[in-house]
Amino acid sequence: MTTSARMLRLLSLLQTHRYWPGAELAARLDVSARTLRRDIDRLRELGYVVDAVRGVAGGYQLRAGGRLPPLLLEDEEAVAIAVGLRTAAAGAVAGMEETSVQALTKVIALMPPTLRRRLDALLSQTDNLVWGGGPVVEAGVLTTLAQACRDDEPLRFTYTARDAEPAERWVEPHRLVSLGRRWYLVAYDRDRQDWRSFRVDRVDAPRLGGSRFRPRELPAADAVTFVQAGIRRMPQRYAVRVRVAAPAGVVERAVGSWGSVTPAGEGCWLEMNVDDLQWPVMVLAQVGAEFVVEGPEELRAMVARTAETFRRAAG
Template identity: 40%
Template sequence: MRDTSEVISTSARLLRLVSLLSVRPSWTCGELADKMAVTERTVRRDVARLRELGYGVESDPGPWGGYRLRAGTRVPPLVLDDEEALAVAVGLREAALSGVLGGDQAALSALLKLRQVLPRRIADRLGEMDAAFVHTARPDEPQITPGMLLELAAACRRGERSRLSYRDREGKDTVREVDPYRLVHTGRRWYFVARDVTRDQWRTFRADRIGRIQPTGRPVELGDPPDPALLVSQSIAAGAYPLYVTIRLPLPLEQALRLIPATVGTHRPEGPDATVVDIGGPDADGLARYLLSLATPLRVLSPDDVREALLRRTRALFEDNDDERQSRPLRARTRER
């Protein structure tokens, strides 16, 4: 019977061999022996074991031949040293915070999985780096720690009812029981989608306003959950604004959504070639500025003060760019105004 330490040593050596084969197109037997501090006979024996386990290790005969992994070979669990693990974790952390990979949660999910399997010594170092790093957000973008993102992602994966400490838009602190479902990144902010147990409603929570989330240990089954991205878009578009404008775009719904995102307006088709959109804003002039920035034909259906603000701005823009008008004497232009 083989000694336990010998089995562990052989397993570690096989993982090391696969790691080496993964980072270069080809190795000679001698190069692998030097890297692993073993004999060439041991290398050949280990290659044979890998083949028995189903790994496609190819070899070329002769003194200059070498070993390589066959293209398309399924790689076993990734083997990283301490510095490589830290580098990968930091890269995933920044990708999750910046949204550089788009609206999906691939980077955050990968980071969560990586942190769950990291040895304690590496996890502690990563925690120290997290505490030292500062994410520079845009002036209008709130800060959120990577630790909170990971806690929320873990809550979604566990499928347990949780206790959520939350500060609403009025600054009021509340504690709610929720059934976590998904995290959604809009390109500017993270939103936590969960079912509010007390209200029996699906809700969206801005992640930067969450103070703490604590699992209760009670598993839950989520029946008929909503589309999380759509729920967040509708919630943002329906936010409390002092004023709303309704416009008609001579565009089908699909093109209108590309022009005005679902997080900005609420869309409804009006026939195959037109779309009506409701957009909220701070005041009539602010909404007029936004409509001008769209640089597309549109009609303001309501209210009148937004229509008038848009007309004032377009007239002023026309006058400022009218060459014939600019050539008139200053006194005449002043009288006209």
């Protein structure tokens, strides 16, 4: 193995961020302990911060440094980063559009032709819908919450719940969840001694606690299920009921777990509890079948306005 190939292999192993005993790492690379130490020194010269423990049981571990050194990415990781940057460039997170475009340009420029063709194929066959009118999350808030989730670090922040005054919260963050137009933080609330989901657009001034906590077991299959269950329990402004002239399976695929679908003859009934009527309008538009709104009256009015808008645009 050449020196360059060995260095790339070493970097790939260290980027798992696990602690590597020196003897095991040297065996993986098929080199002596002395050669391994020289390779570690070369990585440090490139800007990587590698901690070392000396002695017979000593070893190495890569940690974050003061600046971003070159990254070594697997093919699938590179494609995933490019897709994620493209989504951020569409405006889902405030303040990230321009920097996401710049980063995306650099990633694509460094891709070998085979990977670039794979990315082009994926993007050309994918339709992205950025819903308008939803809350926009501050990039700094989102990255702070993500760091706390990753490092099991407690958080303090000011939170403004619906129809409530701002209040300080002290939580153990578990996971960030993106649903539709909104981001949620799933966390254990230390003051209330219970699990909660927080809308990230209502989080202000998050501060890291500077310590670590032992993660608790989430009382749900996963964070997405937990957030969805909480939303369904919340009182909503509108109770939507629509008769749709389409098979129940078609409507179920469009609405997902955000509504209930009951077969009725050759069609079905769609029921949703929502705060925002744009959501059922988008579901009905996606189904593309005839329908009759039973309620509420506000939904009939929104459908009429939307239909008139599209009629003028078409003619």
